[in-house]
Each structure stands twice: as structure tokens, then as C-alpha cells.
Amino acid sequence: MKADLVIRRRVVFGSRDFAELVVWKVPEPVPPTTHGFKYRLAYIVEGRRVVGFDNERGKGDHRHLGDGEEPYRFTGVEQLVADFLNAVADWRRDHGKA
Numbered sequence: 001m002k003a004d005l006v007i008r009r010r011v012v013f014g015s016r017d018f019a020e021l022v023v024w025k026v027p028e029p030v031p032p033t034t035h036g037f038k039y040r041l042a043y044i045v046e047g048r049r050v051v052g053f054d055n056e057r058g059k060g061d062h063r064h065l066g067d068g069e070e071p072y073r074f075t076g077v078e079q080l081v082a083d084f085l086n087a088v089a090d091w092r093r094d095h096g097k098a
Contacts, residue, residue, distance in 0.1 A: 023077055
């Protein structure tokens with residue numbers, strides 16, 4: 001069985017920052033998650049990820065804010081994208097990019 005692409009989008013904010021959103025529907029959950037999605041959403045500034053949401057095998061759903069990492073509660077793709085975009089907006093506001 002193969003994964004089906006749900007979202008693949010790149011959003012350019014300026015000459016040095018962009019967001020990339022990629023979500024797949026997978027035939028089996030990525031352990032230790034129990035949902036059927038694999039995703040990576042990242043906001044990159046000057047070549048460095050400053051906001052990221054992803055789920056990787058062994059770690060599960062989590063988010064990166066600056067140098068920190070914390071668990072993320074995945075409830076669905078729409079909420080994931082909304083939470084990511086809100087985190088990007090917060091970072092841009094706090095760092096004079098908005």
C-alpha cells in the first residue's frame with residue numbers, strides 16, 4: 001500500500017522566509033501515533049527552521065518552536081494546519097516580520 005498526498009504547498013513570505021506544508025494519508029499509523037497521517041510543516045527563516053510540526057517514527061506528534069520541542073496533540077489535518085499557521089503568525093509578530 002502507498003501513501004496518498006493530501007497537501008503539498010510552499011508559501012513564500014519574503015526573500016528569506018517561507019513555509020512548507022506536506023501531509024500524506026498513510027495506510028498504517030506511524031508509531032507511536034494512532035492516526036493515519038504523516039506530516040511535516042516547517043517555517044524556515046534564513047535557512048533555519050524556527051517553527052515546525054511533524055510526526056516521526058518513535059517520537060510521535062510534536063512541534064518545534066525555536067530551539068524547543070514539545071508534544072503536539074493531533075486532532076485532524078484542518079486543525080494541524082490552523083495551529084501551524086497560528087504558530088507562524090505568532091513567530092512573525094514576535095520577531096518583527098508581520
